[in-house]
Amino acid sequence: MSDYYDAFELSPVPARGPDAVAPEPFRGIYAMPTFVTVPTSDMAASVEFWTRGLGFIELFGIPGGVIHLRRWAFQDVLLVPSDRVPEQPPAAGISFACVLSQIDPLVEACRALRPSSAADPRDTPWSTRDVEVITPENVRLVFTAAREWDPDGEEAKNLAAVGLVPPGPDRRDSGDSGDSGDSGDSGDSGDSGDSGDSGDNEEHA
Numbered sequence: 304m305s306d307y308y309d310a311f312e313l314s315p316v317p318a319r320g321p322d323a324v325a326p327e328p329f330r331g332i333y334a335m336p337t338f339v340t341v342p343t344s345d346m347a348a349s350v351e352f353w354t355r356g357l358g359f360i361e362l363f364g365i366p367g368g369v370i371h372l373r374r375w376a377f378q379d380v381l382l383v384p385s386d387r388v389p390e391q392p393p394a395a396g397i398s399f400a401c402v403l404s405q406i407d408p409l410v411e412a413c414r415a416l417r418p419s420s421a422a423d424p425r426d427t428p429w430s431t432r433d434v435e436v437i438t439p440e441n442v443r444l445v446f447t448a449a450r451e452w453d454p455d456g457e458e459a460k461n462l463a464a465v466g467l468v469p470p471g472p473d474r475r476d477s478g479d480s481g482d483s484g485d486s487g488d489s490g491d492s493g494d495s496g497d498s499g500d501s502g503d504n505e506e507h508a
Contacts, residue, residue, distance in 0.1 A: 315375040328360040329376040332467065336377075340396045340445060342385035346370065349382050363465045368428055396435065396443040403448045406434055426450065430458040 317323045343349040353359045353372050359380065364370040372380040381398075388394055401409070406424050413421040413436050422435040430452060436444045453459060462468075 315377065326375050328358075328373055330360075330362065330373070331376070333376075334400065334449075335379050335398075336400050338379035338381060338398050340381045340383060340398055342388050342394055343382050344384070344386055344388045346382060346384060353380065353382070363467065365429075365461050365465060368461070393441070393443060396445050398433075398445040398447050401446045401448050403432060403450065406432055406446065406448055409436075409446055410434055428458060428461070430456070 315326050315329065317326065341349070350361060350370060350372075354361060357374070359372040359374045359378075362371040362373040367384065370382040372382060410421045410424065417439065420437050424432050424434045426432050427447075430450050431447045432450055433445050433447045436446065438444060
């Protein structure tokens, strides 16, 4: 008996073959299980490269805070302003969603193995608590957990200003787990946007 099973319907990747058609960019809002954070000192140039060069769309942006780029479902990139962009790779960080109760134990476990591997947790402007970890291979990981959502707080106002409605009592109170790290992407996976032949993913959140 195998532990594996067919779950191709979860993926936006179309069935392989010479006639495969790429899905359109996915515009639904969901809580991201994983995403890439890219620091940039020139936001306009970065947006131009990622959109015109790589085919991403600008899903939304919060002035001075973050620009959320998207290609297919689950292909999320957050551009964040920074004056400390490394001259050599890697500059990007990979983020994994978690929950608040996992943050402190993760820090303790990583520091027990490598004392300087985990930074102190920090609260973000998009209502998450993040901890950065450098692995033995020098990979920069960020584990990000949604903080309690305040519908009257600054994060909710910022998201509402760009057209993202904060979660209500009838929706999962996941905050912005990761835009999950960012995003007020705490809603249900969008009603708009087609995720492609092999998986309209309706539940990135």
